[in-house]
Amino acid sequence: VPGVLRPLNGSRPRIRVVIADGDPLARRVLREAFQADTRFAVVAEASDGIEAVELALHYRPEVLLIEHAMGRIDGIEATRRITSRTTDVRILFFAVRSCEPTQLSALRAGACGFLPKTAHIPDVIDAVRCTVRGEAVVSSRIAACLLDRLRALPSAGSGMRPVSSPLTPREWEVTDLLSAGRTPEMVADELGLAIHTVHSHLKNVMRKLGVHTRAGAIQAADQLCRGELLSAAL
């Protein structure tokens, strides 16, 4: 990693920025804006998606400003490639025009914000500082979309389960009822099983999910339903 640049006057290290945009003029406008501000240092510029990936992984800047429509690979694909290698680089998107699905895809790929290309320089600088603080930069419309999606997330005990999962259908039935607040006795009654059969299903569920208590199994099943454990459990 290249040496940390420090502003002339103070002790706080500068925020290191990489700019990726196919348009040299757009890059120059941004570079000049950041260079005029002692809190930032532009460490590299990329003119297409592949370069953006290479430079982001080499310099590991705090923030990568990336234009969505770039040559070779687009901003979303570049973001995927970067975030599969590191989560240290915060990625802020720029787009001339962007519909909601594009913005949501970018966020899912690993971006933490989206700016219209018409944004004024002070807003861009403000957005970069927000992302460094661990904040998202999205419009209220996108925030509302995210909220809708969050609410649509299934949870254990709702009668739904993932299509692919390490548990058998019977184990899901038992886990689902336990998650919905039933006791093992009630589960046995409801499914027409002997109580020791319910306990042995539960034991297998705990083993498969790598937990040691019923509460742990319920929590892990909930995470499976939200898609958080998928990669770990399969």
Next chain:
Amino acid sequence: MSRSQWEGPAAGGAAAGQTRIALVDGDPLARCVIRAELARHDGYTIVGEADDVRGAVELVGETRPEIVILELQLPAQAGVRVIEQLLEAAPGIEVLVFSLLDIDSELALDALRVGACGVIPKDQRVDAIVQALDAVRRGEPAIPRRLVLRMIERLRGLPDAGIGMRPVRSRLTTREWEVLDLMARGAGTREMAAAMFVSDVTVYSHVKNIMRKLGVHSRAEALAAIGTETIAP
């Protein structure tokens, strides 16, 4: 006090254009600060206050406020369950959480998930509450940028395409759901066969059984039917 309802024209009738607010917080000092802050701004009328869950549910049911300002740490019951109780008591209200909580906590996400329209941590400046109310009144969520990032991170865990979820109990077998999931991802017979390590003929027979069970005659219709199948357990 369990609850108190404000009498008089300001509360009952609420002058035109005034947004009716119910205030639920176990801490009298917090209520006092919020009340004073709202009084400094036009457009908001407090129709009543409550300091516990029971009082809050009664208050909201009777006064039907537009927005409830809610502390989640209430005596005898802390957590997001109270949000569900309030929404059951008065569907259509907006619940704005203004609470002593860590913005990075699961509690904050859970509050949004069960129906809160916004979450403001109490360590914010008190004028954050009015900004949040203004947003809610415009029909926008009132979620700090940091919490928006938490939401994004949560949603990144989901599968990219396909149906992902299925009912626990279903007329379709596990294998048939896997076929449907691949179909929803746009896979053709050959790709499904490769992904499932079976022959094309086996895939055809799964597809045939799915269509028979769902009472449809094409793959497109089968995919369209999943919606109803997943809603009805």
